[in-house]
Amino acid sequence: MPKFFVSPDAVRGSFLTLDGENAAHAKVLRLRRGDSVVVCDGCGNDYRCTVSDSSPQQVCLVVNSTEPSGAEPPVACSVYMAYAKADKLEHVIQKATELGAYEIAAFPSSRCVLRLDAASAAKKRERWQKIAASAAAQSGRGRIPQVLVMPSFEDAVQRAAGCELALFPYENEHALSLRRAIGSAQAKTVSIMTGPEGGFSDEEVELAQRAGLQVCTLGPRILRCETAPLCALSAVLFAAGALD
Amino acid sequence: MPKFFVSPDAVRGSFLTLDGENAAHAKVLRLRRGDSVVVCDGCGNDYRCTVSDSSPQQVCLVVNSTEPSGAEPPVACSVYMAYAKADKLEHVIQKATELGAYEIAAFPSSRCVLRLDAASAAKKRERWQKIAASAAAQSGRGRIPQVLVMPSFEDAVQRAAGCELALFPYENEHALSLRRAIGSAQAKTVSIMTGPEGGFSDEEVELAQRAGLQVCTLGPRILRCETAPLCALSAVLFAAGALD
Structure with missing residues (x-):
């Protein structure tokens, strides 16, 4: 219908x-x-x-x-994605909305190719919000995830750190698995922060770690910047019973 | 490197x-x-x-x-996806390879828009196999997933049913959750079979059920045909510890 x-x-x-x-x-x-x-x-x-x-x-x-509406997940999962080339961010906004993300925040990071000034950021945000609205309607969501444009990496980290569980998947982390980071405690708010095509810089990883984000692995395969957030989101939602 | x-x-x-x-x-x-x-x-x-x-x-x-190579998952997960429009199947082949799918099989289904004769199927398969090879190299896989083109829905169902755990996500199923279908027993071989844009027909669901596939839900949101297989694959790999 x-x-x-x-x-x-x-x-x-x-x-x-x-x-x-x-x-x-x-x-x-x-x-x-x-x-x-x-x-x-x-x-x-x-x-x-x-x-x-x-x-x-x-x-x-x-x-x-x-x-x-019975379509909202029992966990509010925020997806923080670094600016990416071309239509990758739009792809993630559409898919994350379908899957059940609570909100999607785009942020700049040192290795991002895309740079946005304030005017073009506002314009992009409007377009991205429309994509979320359309995906929410199509997938039968009970609410439209808000799309945010964060002014800096630091702002994004600080906001992401406010969630009960704050995940920071990173390809050079091999010790802490996503499963262990999620654990058995059911967090009500989760953030997932992923990098651009070239990955995060060492300084950014350190900053995230200091802010309390859980730097974790998504396994031994290198995922593209548009695949990692959706993989982690699917796993978090699955673990929280949101795919039941 | x-x-x-x-x-x-x-x-x-x-x-x-x-x-x-x-x-x-x-x-x-x-x-x-x-x-x-x-x-x-x-x-x-x-x-x-x-x-x-x-x-x-x-x-x-x-x-x-x-x-x-340490990059292969501990579970061999086969992704069966119905023929879909345009580049959706290519997208799933690329992403499923990155995530760690063992093989990807495309199959016709009654509501598929795309129809392939034997000659164009062979040509498509060749192109799809190249996409898998390139994604395998880029993500650092230890093997290239094989791309198969199944001649019929029935053939796909029979082959998928051969796995220890055979999943058939379906939007009108509300009782059996993916979590319960996966359970705690660690299957070594898993198949995931998902439908085209218009979904499976009642007859197809019945046929899959009779063949022993677990008809299950992926939650109350309607996922697009290219989102469902990747969501289910991420969840299966997560549950099997393949994202550790």
């Missing part, structure tokens, strides 16, 4: 209206009077609705029932 | 020659006399070598030491 996200104040009693991009998307889907859709308020509430009237500009819906 | 794959018979005592595509790749990397490289025979042996001489057509190496 098609899923749409609206702002919480769009729900008025048992009536709802889709407009703007939602109406355009409804047109693509050729929604007609009597069709069923799910509307999510992005705060964990799903509304099962029936189309009562539709025009290219707006679609009117009647709410049949309301239920808490 | 750059890694090259050669056939086992290319190793003659303590000398080795790179030619053909390997020599072309060495040229791109600008390898020179004295540089260090790793050469893998694709059977789990890594040779640490030094370049003794190089020309555009061939690179001569001296073997300094031989060691078993």
Whole structure:
């Protein structure tokens, strides 16, 4: 069933209206009077609705029932990914949203090829947030992960360190495994911080370690910068029962 | 360090020659006399070598030491993926190889958009095998996963059922979780079979179930056809300690 996200104040009693991009998307889907859709308020509430009237500009819906969205993981997992070339970051934003990431933060790192000034960062963030919104709707999420653009590596590390479990996968770490870092204690908030194409510098690894992040391995194979965060996210979600 | 794959018979005592595509790749990397490289025979042996001489057509190496490749997972995990549109299958072949898949099998399914006749299947397989070889080299694998093209859904199911643990993630299954399906027993061979964009048909699910595959859920979010196999593979490898 098609899923749409609206702002919480769009729900008025048992009536709802889709407009703007939602109406355009409804047109693509050729929604007609009597069709069923799910509307999510992005705060964990799903509304099962029936189309009562539709025009290219707006679609009117009647709410049949309301239920808490069952699609959110029991762990809030934040994915911190260094700026990467081309569409790799977009790929990770789409996939991490599908898998169930709580939020996605992009950050600069010393070996990043991509550099963003404030203006282009704001523009990119807007585009990335749209990708997350679309992936959230398609995968039936109960909320849209926020996409953040961190001003510096240090800011990213400090924020990531605020989670109960803060993971820092690094290809030159061989002692601490992801399994041991995750352990059996069920953290409610987890962060995963991964590097750019060229990897983290020694100074960055040290800084992360000092901030309390768990520098760990993802195994003996070298994963690309777009593969590592999704592999670690899948493992964390699996361990937390979020794939059950 | 750059890694090259050669056939086992290319190793003659303590000398080795790179030619053909390997020599072309060495040229791109600008390898020179004295540089260090790793050469893998694709059977789990890594040779640490030094370049003794190089020309555009061939690179001569001296073997300094031989060691078993430590990069292969303790579980042989086969990824069966239904034919998908455009570059999705190529994406999964690359990523599954990086992550540590044992082999990747493509198969037709009733809702597949892509259809392949025998001639184009052979051509595609050749291209897919090259993608696996390149990803294996880049990620430092000890062997190149074989890419198979199965003639039918039934053949794929029968072959997948031959593994100790045969998983069949399906979005309409809600009872059996991936965690429970994997359990605590460490299977040495695992297969993961996932569907095309439109999902499996009821008949296909029934056929898989009858053949002994474990129809299981990957959680309440709907994963795209290229996300599901990599998510399940990451989880299986994590549970088997292959990410340690």
